[in-house]
Amino acid sequence: MLDRRTLLVTGAAMAASPALAAADKISGNENFPRGFLWGAATAGHQVEGNNVASDQWFLENLKPTIYAEPSRDASNSFALWPQDMDLAKGIGLNAYRFSLEWARIEPEQGLFSVAMLDHYKRMIQGAHARGLKPIVTFNHFTAPRWFAAMGGWTNAAAIDLFVRFCDKAARHLADGISHAITFNEPNILMVLRSVVLPPQVLEAQKAMLAEAARRSGTAKFTALNAANMEDIDAMQVNLIAAHKAAKAAIKAVRSDLPVGFSLSMFDDQAVGKNSIRDAKRKELYGGWLDAARADDFMGVQNYERNMWTDKGKLPAPKGAPVNYMGAEVYAPSLAGAVRYAHEATGVPIFVTEHGVGTTDDTIRANLIPAALAEMKRAMDSGVPVIGYCHWSLIDNFEWVFGYRVKFGLHSVDPATFVRTAKPSAAIYGAIASRNAL
Amino acid sequence: MLDRRTLLVTGAAMAASPALAAADKISGNENFPRGFLWGAATAGHQVEGNNVASDQWFLENLKPTIYAEPSRDASNSFALWPQDMDLAKGIGLNAYRFSLEWARIEPEQGLFSVAMLDHYKRMIQGAHARGLKPIVTFNHFTAPRWFAAMGGWTNAAAIDLFVRFCDKAARHLADGISHAITFNEPNILMVLRSVVLPPQVLEAQKAMLAEAARRSGTAKFTALNAANMEDIDAMQVNLIAAHKAAKAAIKAVRSDLPVGFSLSMFDDQAVGKNSIRDAKRKELYGGWLDAARADDFMGVQNYERNMWTDKGKLPAPKGAPVNYMGAEVYAPSLAGAVRYAHEATGVPIFVTEHGVGTTDDTIRANLIPAALAEMKRAMDSGVPVIGYCHWSLIDNFEWVFGYRVKFGLHSVDPATFVRTAKPSAAIYGAIASRNAL
Numbered sequence: 001m002l003d004r005r006t007l008l009v010t011g012a013a014m015a016a017s018p019a020l021a022a023a024d025k026i027s028g029n030e031n032f033p034r035g036f037l038w039g040a041a042t043a044g045h046q047v048e049g050n051n052v053a054s055d056q057w058f059l060e061n062l063k064p065t066i067y068a069e070p071s072r073d074a075s076n077s078f079a080l081w082p083q084d085m086d087l088a089k090g091i092g093l094n095a096y097r098f099s100l101e102w103a104r105i106e107p108e109q110g111l112f113s114v115a116m117l118d119h120y121k122r123m124i125q126g127a128h129a130r131g132l133k134p135i136v137t138f139n140h141f142t143a144p145r146w147f148a149a150m151g152g153w154t155n156a157a158a159i160d161l162f163v164r165f166c167d168k169a170a171r172h173l174a175d176g177i178s179h180a181i182t183f184n185e186p187n188i189l190m191v192l193r194s195v196v197l198p199p200q201v202l203e204a205q206k207a208m209l210a211e212a213a214r215r216s217g218t219a220k221f222t223a224l225n226a227a228n229m230e231d232i233d234a235m236q237v238n239l240i241a242a243h244k245a246a247k248a249a250i251k252a253v254r255s256d257l258p259v260g261f262s263l264s265m266f267d268d269q270a271v272g273k274n275s276i277r278d279a280k281r282k283e284l285y286g287g288w289l290d291a292a293r294a295d296d297f298m299g300v301q302n303y304e305r306n307m308w309t310d311k312g313k314l315p316a317p318k319g320a321p322v323n324y325m326g327a328e329v330y331a332p333s334l335a336g337a338v339r340y341a342h343e344a345t346g347v348p349i350f351v352t353e354h355g356v357g358t359t360d361d362t363i364r365a366n367l368i369p370a371a372l373a374e375m376k377r378a379m380d381s382g383v384p385v386i387g388y389c390h391w392s393l394i395d396n397f398e399w400v401f402g403y404r405v406k407f408g409l410h411s412v413d414p415a416t417f418v419r420t421a422k423p424s425a426a427i428y429g430a431i432a433s434r435n436a437l
Numbered sequence: 438m439l440d441r442r443t444l445l446v447t448g449a450a451m452a453a454s455p456a457l458a459a460a461d462k463i464s465g466n467e468n469f470p471r472g473f474l475w476g477a478a479t480a481g482h483q484v485e486g487n488n489v490a491s492d493q494w495f496l497e498n499l500k501p502t503i504y505a506e507p508s509r510d511a512s513n514s515f516a517l518w519p520q521d522m523d524l525a526k527g528i529g530l531n532a533y534r535f536s537l538e539w540a541r542i543e544p545e546q547g548l549f550s551v552a553m554l555d556h557y558k559r560m561i562q563g564a565h566a567r568g569l570k571p572i573v574t575f576n577h578f579t580a581p582r583w584f585a586a587m588g589g590w591t592n593a594a595a596i597d598l599f600v601r602f603c604d605k606a607a608r609h610l611a612d613g614i615s616h617a618i619t620f621n622e623p624n625i626l627m628v629l630r631s632v633v634l635p636p637q638v639l640e641a642q643k644a645m646l647a648e649a650a651r652r653s654g655t656a657k658f659t660a661l662n663a664a665n666m667e668d669i670d671a672m673q674v675n676l677i678a679a680h681k682a683a684k685a686a687i688k689a690v691r692s693d694l695p696v697g698f699s700l701s702m703f704d705d706q707a708v709g710k711n712s713i714r715d716a717k718r719k720e721l722y723g724g725w726l727d728a729a730r731a732d733d734f735m736g737v738q739n740y741e742r743n744m745w746t747d748k749g750k751l752p753a754p755k756g757a758p759v760n761y762m763g764a765e766v767y768a769p770s771l772a773g774a775v776r777y778a779h780e781a782t783g784v785p786i787f788v789t790e791h792g793v794g795t796t797d798d799t800i801r802a803n804l805i806p807a808a809l810a811e812m813k814r815a816m817d818s819g820v821p822v823i824g825y826c827h828w829s830l831i832d833n834f835e836w837v838f839g840y841r842v843k844f845g846l847h848s849v850d851p852a853t854f855v856r857t858a859k860p861s862a863a864i865y866g867a868i869a870s871r872n873a874l
Binding site: 049050052053061070072073076078079104107108111113114115116118119214215217415417 | 486487489490498507509510513515516541544545548550551552553555556651652654852854
């Protein structure tokens with residue numbers, strides 16, 4: 001097996017090397033470092049379908065619910081993952097990021113499924129068979145229903161339960177994993193809190209979670225991405241502790257496996273005097289940047305920039321392209337987030353998500369080369385970036401928004417599950433294939 | 438596509454033909470009719486594993502439960518069904534009986550999964566690809582958890598819900614099905630009632646079902662094979678109505694598809710004067726034999742004989758081989774059940790289950806040829822039998838007994854899921870391959 005740590009360090013060193021950067025400029029090419037990871041990302045619950053033992057499935061199908069629609073068959077990737085990997089390989093990628101579904105692997109507390117661990121092992125082997133490095137997320141928001149019914153991450157017992165899951169999964173799977181990500185966007189609720197959601201949304205969520213608890217016969221039902229505001233800070237303490245303990249558990253199985261987490265990050269820009277930018281960074285990223293200092297890499301997931309004045313956020317500039325939420329699509333935001341992430345942590349950066357939710361694929365097709373060019377400039381200036389995973393390989397279930405929101409390089413027919421490449425897939429694939437802009 | 442009705446009628450006519458029977462005797466061969474179905478049977482919940490949206494899974498993992506252990510990964514046949522079919526083909530069978538899991542296809546009320554219907558379509562196509570006729574059971578005891586939480590078959594609304602499921606499944610799958618079975622052993626609770634279970638077992642079941650209802654926030658939780666004694670008669674009325682309506686729904690999609698149900702049947706023998714045998718037959722089989730008169734065939738599932746005196750059942754004769762329950766293994770019982778089933782209904786008989794739960798495979802290896810020889814004698818005397826499915830292809834989850842009870846022609850390693858043929862597999866396969874004893 002390839003020594004991935006060596007590869008990782010070499011790649012980072014190459015990117016950081018002024019000599020190589022100069023050579024690139026002289027030859028006029030825009031090569032990325034050898035071994036740079038070009039991937040696309042998905043998450044189990046969003047693509048697999050029928051994740052019926054999970055907390056999310058339960059919430060989606062509850063009355064009342066804040067979900068626009070249930071996830072149902074999603075993109076049917078539980079069956080069609082070989083097709084998904086063929087797509088990734090077909091457009092020229094060398095990595096595929098996907099996640100394990102804890103609810104499948106431990107559908108009842110303490111009851112672990114070898115069959116489901118075998119399923120993910122087949123996926124890991126399937127990735128290798130296609131020359132794709134498997135980037136594996138151990139938790140992408142979803143958890144088993146029984147876990148959420150215990151209060152989820154509000155309950156300090158969550159740490160040991162997650163560590164036990166990670167230990168079991170690592171023992172079965174770590175051998176073939178290229179990079180392990182413990183948590184996907186564990187700061188998502190801090191991000192949502194900063195958005196100042198309308199009170200009726202928060203009330204609706206509270207009612208949904210109360211009904212979920214009642215139906216479960218427990219006092220509190222909490223999901224990683226659906227919790228009451230008063231619980232968020234306590235959850236963060238447990239999540240950071242769980243990341244550290246889970247990393248140790250994974251490393252205990254395979255010490256040379258690079259392990260990190262992925263943070264939801266903006267390009268936070270200070271506007272004018274007395275900008276609240278630095279305070280907002282603290283609010284959005286909490287203790288995660290500190291935690292990353294001890295990791296092998298940090299995953300950055302960027303979609304937008306925030307322009308912070310002394311009072312709050314500026315609206316999108318007029319005339320700028322916008323995403324499904326009406327937020328500005330700003331190509332340099334990725335590089336901004338990457339630069340800050342490295343500055344704040346000192347570790348190599350892995351862009352584990354970047355993309356745009358839009359039904360207009362020309363926005364995506366324009367965004368990708370522009371964002372990568374800015375990211376390359378950051379790399380040339382010394383920021384070690386080991387890879388880039390576009391979110392997402394295929395259209396999928398976008399949580400509370402349902403299927404209306406489209407992030408895919410490929411569309412998915414909801415009746416036949418047939419995947420069709422959008423023009424952006426070829427544009428991204430061409431960059432990945434030549435490892436150069 | 439083969440006209441199966443023609444085949445069925447031809448097969449029955451051949452078996453019933455005195456001329457052919459005489460020819461067989463003259464030539465000394467013991468041929469079964471051309472096209473006779475030689476199969477092995479399984480059921481979704483018992484072999485697939487992780488049927489987490491089902492009523493059974495919920496009951497198995499409940500506290501209190503009457504299940505010895507939960508089904509967990511079962512035989513992992515949700516993933517390994519191609520291996521199972523290879524086994525069936527490999528020993529020389531030409532049919533495979535399996536069931537649809539309603540809980541996978543309709544995990545929430547009214548929410549149908551195309552992905553899961555596609556899964557069963559792949560199985561049907563996989564059977565044809567191997568020259569195996571797919572015998573498909575639409576309901577093999579299990580139902581979705583939401584269905585049981587409505588009271589299951591105690592609720593008259595169950596009929597329309599089951600018919601809707603059968604309609605959806607038939608539209609997706611009927612094309613490739615050889616024979617459709619609506620219900621597997623819908624009389625199982627009448628059989629269990631006749632056994633006179635110890636009161637503590639019935640109390641434990643009552644407690645389990647009460648807790649299931651409480652956890653579901655409903656008044657009554659009832660499964661087809663786990664219900665309180667006072668509900669059994671009302672359930673039978675709904676089940677018989679559901680069979681008739683489901684058959685009509687399936688026929689509406691494909692009128693030439695043979696449809697029936699499978700009954701748990703004993704070889705009920707009258708011993709002495711004033712035997713209660715006939716009354717017991719009424720008690721065990723209820724209105725099902727009448728219902729079968731209008732069907733294309735009747736499925737017979739036989740494991741034992743009952744010797745009825747004027748008071749009750751005689752114990753097993755001393756020295757007879759016994760099964761896991763200590764009941765007599767009596768090879769002619771199958772022929773006895775088949776003869777009576779045809780006499781009572783007038784329709785062709787399909788042996789959809791027959792076998793023995795034992796860890797001593799020599800008992801199984803002896804039973805199969807002996808039972809088939811008696812069945813052949815019944816056929817030679819004019820009873821039309823269209824096929825025989827041995828229960829079971831592989832060791833699996835035997836409901837409340839868990840994994841301790843072994844019915845398989847093949848064993849399954851619980852950790853690796855590796856299947857290994859027992860000697861009985863070759864003995865049965867040789868008979869099937871030569872279509873003769």
